[in-house]
Amino acid sequence: MGVEQLDDCVILTHPSNEFTSVKILHYGATVLSWKVNGQEKLWLSEKAHLDGSKAVRGGIPLVFPVFGKKTEGATATLPQHGFARNNIWEFLGQISANPPTIQYGLGPENLSEETRAQWPHDFTLLFTVVLEEDKLTTSLEVQNNELEGSWDFNALFHTYFRVNDITKVKVHGLTGVSAYDQLTQKSYSETKNDGIIFTEEYDRIYNGTGPNDISITDDCKTLITIESNNINDTVVWNPWIKKSDGMADFSPKDGWKKMVCVERGSVVDWVNLKAGSTWEGSQIFKACL
Numbered sequence: 001m002g003v004e005q006l007d008d009c010v011i012l013t014h015p016s017n018e019f020t021s022v023k024i025l026h027y028g029a030t031v032l033s034w035k036v037n038g039q040e041k042l043w044l045s046e047k048a049h050l051d052g053s054k055a056v057r058g059g060i061p062l063v064f065p066v067f068g069k070k071t072e073g074a075t076a077t078l079p080q081h082g083f084a085r086n087n088i089w090e091f092l093g094q095i096s097a098n099p100p101t102i103q104y105g106l107g108p109e110n111l112s113e114e115t116r117a118q119w120p121h122d123f124t125l126l127f128t129v130v131l132e133e134d135k136l137t138t139s140l141e142v143q144n145n146e147l148e149g150s151w152d153f154n155a156l157f158h159t160y161f162r163v164n165d166i167t168k169v170k171v172h173g174l175t176g177v178s179a180y181d182q183l184t185q186k187s188y189s190e191t192k193n194d195g196i197i198f199t200e201e202y203d204r205i206y207n208g209t210g211p212n213d214i215s216i217t218d219d220c221k222t223l224i225t226i227e228s229n230n231i232n233d234t235v236v237w238n239p240w241i242k243k244s245d246g247m248a249d250f251s252p253k254d255g256w257k258k259m260v261c262v263e264r265g266s267v268v269d270w271v272n273l274k275a276g277s278t279w280e281g282s283q284i285f286k287a288c289l
């Protein structure tokens with residue numbers, strides 16, 4: 001019960017329900033599992049690398065300081081989705097007993113020389129995880145520790161939710177929101193009133209979702225509701241057949257039927273953070289089934 005520290009991860013168990021827990025890998029401070037009363041809510045590939053050799057395929061990888069891969073600008077030499085998800089974070093311990101809360105930190109001292117040269121800024125990231133009986137809150141705080149100037153960043157929680165049948169899944173709360181389809185490279189305003197559905201590969205960025213509540217239903221039953229604070233965008237992704245087949249760490253091969261990524265973050269416009277300032281964004285998942 002409480003916080004169990006293993007060599008490479010931490011398991012936080014709810015004090016009033018031993019079947020409710022969250023597991024976080026030190027590598028990437030990646031949430032690998034969130035169980036509510038014994039039911040797993042996140043999808044994790046059976047071939048996800050958990051040894052620090054590659055960003056984890058599943059759970060909640062953290063995207064910072066760039067979403068996707070930029071070909072120009074200050075983040076152009078960084079890998080896709082930045083460096084937060086593929087470096088070992090420092091476990092800072094349990095910061096509150098009730099609700100049980102733990103925190104991780106990452107700064108330039110935790111990065112390789114090569115990564116520091118690619119993004120030569122003085123920063124601190126604090127990742128906080130709060131486990132309640134039916135809720136999981138994850139927050140990312142970004143601090144600019146420099147004395148002058150400012151820098152830009154993207155930040156995103158790249159959450160893989162576990163679903164029963166993607167063909168019966170709908171994502172609600174995005175009606176009327178500006179969308180960009182990364183596959184066709186077209187922008188439009190989302191018109192679907194009754195939720196987004198999945199019939200093929202899906203990779204879209206919704207801009208300006210603000211504090212809109214998002215929910216995921218599976219066969220008309222609500223699985224999860226997502227609230228957020230200070231988060232502007234939502235990425236919705238399912239790789240479908242061909243793309244998942246091309247990912248060596250994606251398993252089982254028909255795993256795309258059992259997952260949907262609904263990723264909350266600030267990725268369309270850069271967040272500009274001045275020296276000495278702090279930005280914080282958080283998301284709150286409520287499990288409904």
Ligand code: BG6
Nearest residue numbers: 080081158182203204235237263
């Ligand atoms: C999503 C992007 O956030 O992440 C997709 O919208 C991308 O374009 C997906 O394919 C997975 O990225 P990665 O780097 O983890 O394979």
